Amino acid sequence: MPLLSHGIALERHQALLLVSGTPKGRGVFAKSAIPAGTIIETCPVLIFPLGDLERLKATLVDQYSYNWPVRDAVSGKVAVTQALALGLGSMFNHARDQNVGFRRDGEKEVIVYRTLRDVQAGEELCISYGAHLWFEEVDAGREEVGEWDEELPLEAIRVDKD
Numbered sequence: 675m676p677l678l679s680h681g682i683a684l685e686r687h688q689a690l691l692l693v694s695g696t697p698k699g700r701g702v703f704a705k706s707a708i709p710a711g712t713i714i715e716t717c718p719v720l721i722f723p724l725g726d727l728e729r730l731k732a733t734l735v736d737q738y739s740y741n742w743p744v745r746d747a748v749s750g751k752v753a754v755t756q757a758l759a760l761g762l763g764s765m766f767n768h769a770r771d772q773n774v775g776f777r778r779d780g781e782k783e784v785i786v787y788r789t790l791r792d793v794q795a796g797e798e799l800c801i802s803y804g805a806h807l808w809f810e811e812v813d814a815g816r817e818e819v820g821e822w823d824e825e826l827p828l829e830a831i832r833v834d835k836d
């Protein structure tokens with residue numbers, strides 16, 4: 675079965691819970707402790723063609739999509755489109771002191787989420803959306819911490835909607 679050798683393991687940690695009715699809407703929580711550095715979720719992404727971006731902006735999907743770098747086949751230049759994470763990647767809320775980092779894998783077209791520190795049972799699992807938010811933050815008073823995805827080839831790429 676040669677096709678299977680190219681398969682991508684889609685990991686979801688067993689402690690992840692989707693919880694509704696939080697001050698941020700739905701969110702992802704840990705029902706038991708998760709050590710730092712654990713891969714908790716791997717999500718395939720739906721990448722929107724650049725030509726769809728204007729239409730996408732007028733929809734709710736825009737609030738759920740990640741900036742995604744794509745290389746133009748003709749010019750070789752990198753442009754930024756949007757990608758929707760299928761799975762819990764679209765359910766992580768934003769926090770300034772995020773406990774989850776993420777890395778885009780352009781080749782496999784997945785986003786991998788990993789805990790940045792030890793997470794206690796009952797804690798919400800949050801990522802950072804970046805500096806430019808389109809909503810009123812519930813936890814606006816908290817101190818910001820660095821992003822985990824600093825290793826990306828395109829440092830400027832974040833979830834934020836500039």
Ligand SMILES: C[S@@+](CC[C@H](N)C(=O)[O-])C[C@H]1O[C@@H](n2cnc3c(N)ncnc32)[C@H](O)[C@@H]1O
Pocket residue numbers: 697698699700701737738739764765766767768769809810811812813
């Ligand atoms: C990617 S969705 C996350 C899932 C969302 N909470 C839901 O119920 O579908 C992003 C939306 O969650 C909400 N959100 C995320 N982080 C938040 C925060 N720190 N404070 C307030 N609202 C937040 C905002 O409404 C934002 O547009």
